Amino acid sequence: MSEAILLEVSDLGRDYDRGRVRALHEVSFSAQRGQTLALTGPSGCGKSTLLSLIGLLDRPDRGRVQVDGIDLAGVRRGADFRARHVGFVFQFHHMVPTMTLQENVEAPMLALGVPLAQRRARAAQLLDSMGLGARAGFLPTHVSGGERQRAAVARALVNRPALLLADEPTGNLDSRAGEQVIELLVGHARSQQALLLVATHNPDIAAAMDRRIELLDGRRV
Ligand code: ADP
Numbered sequence: 001m002s003e004a005i006l007l008e009v010s011d012l013g014r015d016y017d018r019g020r021v022r023a024l025h026e027v028s029f030s031a032q033r034g035q036t037l038a039l040t041g042p043s044g045c046g047k048s049t050l051l052s053l054i055g056l057l058d059r060p061d062r063g064r065v066q067v068d069g070i071d072l073a074g075v076r077r078g079a080d081f082r083a084r085h086v087g088f089v090f091q092f093h094h095m096v097p098t099m100t101l102q103e104n105v106e107a108p109m110l111a112l113g114v115p116l117a118q119r120r121a122r123a124a125q126l127l128d129s130m131g132l133g134a135r136a137g138f139l140p141t142h143v144s145g146g147e148r149q150r151a152a153v154a155r156a157l158v159n160r161p162a163l164l165l166a167d168e169p170t171g172n173l174d175s176r177a178g179e180q181v182i183e184l185l186v187g188h189a190r191s192q193q194a195l196l197l198v199a200t201h202n203p204d205i206a207a208a209m210d211r212r213i214e215l216l217d218g219r220r221v
């Protein structure tokens with residue numbers, strides 16, 4: 001694997017419902033650090049399935065994913081791997097409703113054993129940099145949808161992941177809030193030499209990425 005290649009997906013396949021639904025058919029591609037990549041295609045074409053396999057939320061039936069030279073088939077502790085290497089942003093923010101934005105953003109650092117003072121400082125600095133300093137002590141239900149999603153991006157970035165996976169991250173937002181979320185994700189990919197994969201229906205977002213991978217019925221087109 002060349003040094004700049006961060007992600008190598010080889011002949012990846014996933015079936016559901018005991019083989020009755022073939023969600024992914026032997027999909028292959030590789031991508032480099034610092035790249036931004038759109039994953040496009042109609043609803044049900046396999047975008048979320050592909051992101052789940054790459055982020056180790058799910059295991060494939062066929063084929064292989066390598067992240068930074070690590071074959072995911074050999075990774076036993078998925079949660080540890082995700083905490084170290086992967087940041088996820090979903091269409092729905094999935095913030096813990098009883099925790100403030102600050103506490104939600106601090107949480108992923110627990111898995112890495114970051115001391116409390118550093119967790120506090122890093123989360124506060126990240127929220128500040130996203131224009132959310134004044135909202136840090138608020139519960140997710142007490143801020144706007146755009147603010148909540150920016151905080152979800154902060155949570156995804158807080159451990160400085162090399163791989164950033166976003167599944168329709170702007171699906172629930174108005175266009176200005178959506179643009180801000182995409183700017184934050186792309187900015188992280190560029191500044192941290194991370195790889196950003198965004199599943200999206202939005203042609204403007206797809207056009208803003210360096211590359212596009214299009215799926216149809218679980219296959220690359
Ligand atoms: P997309 O993200 O492009 O909308 P998905 O990856 O969610 O597509 O779905 C791909 C296919 O797999 C669809 O036919 C969907 O209905 C099916 N599918 C997804 N998840 C499951 C599941 N947990 N059980 C059964 N079928 C599923």
